[in-house]
Amino acid sequence: MENLESETKGFFQSTTAKMIMVGLLTLILLIPLTLIQDLIAERSIRQKEVIAETISKWGESVYFYGPILKIPYKDPITSQVQNAYFFPEKLSNVTNTEMKSPLQRSIYKSNVFTTKMEFSGNYTEPNFAKKSIPTENVFWDKATIVIRTTNLKSINDEVKIKIGNTNYTFEPNHGNQSNDSIELLETGFIDYNSIKNANFNMNITYNGSKSISIVPIGKTTDAKMTSNWNSPSFNGSFIPNDKKISNTGFNANWKILHFNRPFAQENFETLPKLNKYAFAVDFITPVDEYQQNERASKYGFLVIGLTFLIFFLIQSISKISIHIFQYSMIGIALIMFYTLLISITEHSSFSLAYAIAGTSVVVLIALYSISILKDRKFPLFIGVSLSVLYTFIYVIIQLEDYALLVGSIGLFCILAAVMYFSRKIEWSK
Incomplete structure (x- = not known):
């Protein structure tokens, strides 16, 4: 019985178990992300209704x-x-x-x-x-x-x-x-x-x-x-x-x-x-604010997945323990980016809203990471990585003819980086 409890406890502390839990959390966070996409669609429909009524009076x-x-x-x-x-x-x-x-x-x-x-x-x-x-x-x-x-x-x-x-x-x-x-x-x-x-x-x-x-x-x-x-x-x-x-x-x-x-x-x-x-x-x-918000939200799964992957790699390489609750807080902060983005966009330009929302989320997660990782080197790396990721997504959103090409090259580079940094992790533990 003791051996069984030891094996069970050992499994839940293993790299595989932690990866499964982070993966499940990522899927769960798709629910609020979908709700945000529905909100964007609802606001876009409302915009079209108001515009149709306005121009019917003008011409x-x-x-x-x-x-x-x-x-x-x-x-x-x-x-x-x-x-x-x-x-x-x-x-x-x-x-x-x-x-x-x-x-x-x-x-x-x-x-x-x-x-x-x-x-x-x-x-x-x-x-x-x-x-x-x-x-x-x-x-x-x-x-x-x-x-x-x-x-x-x-x-x-x-x-x-x-x-x-x-x-x-x-x-x-x-x-x-x-x-x-x-x-x-x-x-x-x-x-x-x-x-x-x-x-x-x-x-x-x-x-x-x-x-x-x-x-x-x-x-x-x-x-x-x-x-x-x-x-x-x-x-x-x-x-x-x-x-x-x-x-x-x-x-x-x-x-x-x-x-x-x-x-x-x-x-x-x-x-x-x-x-x-x-x-x-x-x-x-060409692309109005709601279309840009919609396109940004479609990259939500990518942002959440890559951010969790960065934390997971840091946890695996440095042997620092990160609780699933802390992953949840980070995921909610990433979701908040999209609510900030759409609400600020409605009162300013998409570019300004993106800069404000992105900066707010990056700073929040970087500061939270200092308390989690007990170090300033890793939070700095996380802040820089998130900044690069948000900048990359912004560039793709603005591009029309070359969005697929730039996106494919960027994802290939991200995959190469993940393969490089994860090459020495012992997954069997």
């Missing part, structure tokens, strides 16, 4: 499709009046977007902009003969100009188009609403013969957020966009032919020909939906 994404020449005609077969739609021969666009100071509600900020869009171009004479429609069946004096767009409540001024020397004002056409959020603006009747071969010019100014999309309906479409936003994302069916991005903003140019996109220059009967053929710019925040 949402901007979509523009037009200006389009609309001419009614009587179908020679059915005798019904229908509409023909003709796109410009040449369409030029200059868009200037100015990002405003973020709108703030509570602790949440929404990126918003004001954009002025200038359009110019001309139409060729509509060809009804190709559809066997006699000229006398065309209501030339009932022509109108239409545009499809979003964000009507955020348009800052009256929308007019100047054709030749005459200005025509757009009005909402609520009788032609579709099931989507895109609405129709239309001028009053225009006698086509009075504007034949004339050039047009129009300006439209929006308050907006998120993105700007424009459908290239000209037979030749030239577009230029400038902004003081330095992290644009170019999306849609066409990327810029030329773009320049700097810390002070960007400018981009598109040139799109009619055979670059799969729709015709004229459409009889209906105006087609061309949303998917627009070119777009998203005014995004």
Whole structure:
């Protein structure tokens, strides 16, 4: 019986038993770490809800499709009046977007902009003969100009188009609403013969957020966009032919020909939906604070495991006994890093919050280690190791294209260091 008790006591004092207990504690600490990740996700959802509500009052994404020449005609077969739609021969666009100071509600900020869009171009004479429609069946004096767009409540001024020397004002056409959020603006009747071969010019100014999309309906479409936003994302069916991005903003140019996109220059009967053929710019925040917090928390298991491993190696090499309760206190301190990080981030920048939270935890654990290890050499080593580890994780979080490469190299170096320092430990004891 005494031998059995001695063997049991000896096992629990062995290196293997201590490793098992530290491993179990590491797994247990994943529970509060998961709860913190849920908290980050909850705060992120709340941020999106507040931002959506805020920008709904200022202005949402901007979509523009037009200006389009609309001419009614009587179908020679059915005798019904229908509409023909003709796109410009040449369409030029200059868009200037100015990002405003973020709108703030509570602790949440929404990126918003004001954009002025200038359009110019001309139409060729509509060809009804190709559809066997006699000229006398065309209501030339009932022509109108239409545009499809979003964000009507955020348009800052009256929308007019100047054709030749005459200005025509757009009005909402609520009788032609579709099931989507895109609405129709239309001028009053225009006698086509009075504007034949004339050039047009129009300006439209929006308050907006998120993105700007424009459908290239000209037979030749030239577009230029400038902004003081330095992290644009170019999306849609066409990327810029030329773009320049700097810390002070960007400018981009598109040139799109009619055979670059799969729709015709004229459409009889209906105006087609061309949303998917627009070119777009998203005014995004590449990685917001909650995304950075989420990425940091995903390395929590690595931080806890490596910190415990450092203490375990010191314990095994120096023969200093560290109680499982002391491991628990160290683990809780490591978990506190993430609660500090998210709470401070919400009131400052992620970088500052990371520095404050990291420094606080490193100093706390280093000071606690002095009482555990009864020495200043090992706590200094622990403090330096944790500082390097937190710095390494911060660098990975900031990187986008090279995060996997740098992370893999870093983990390989950590593994090599662990193998080197643990090579002389007698695991059988």
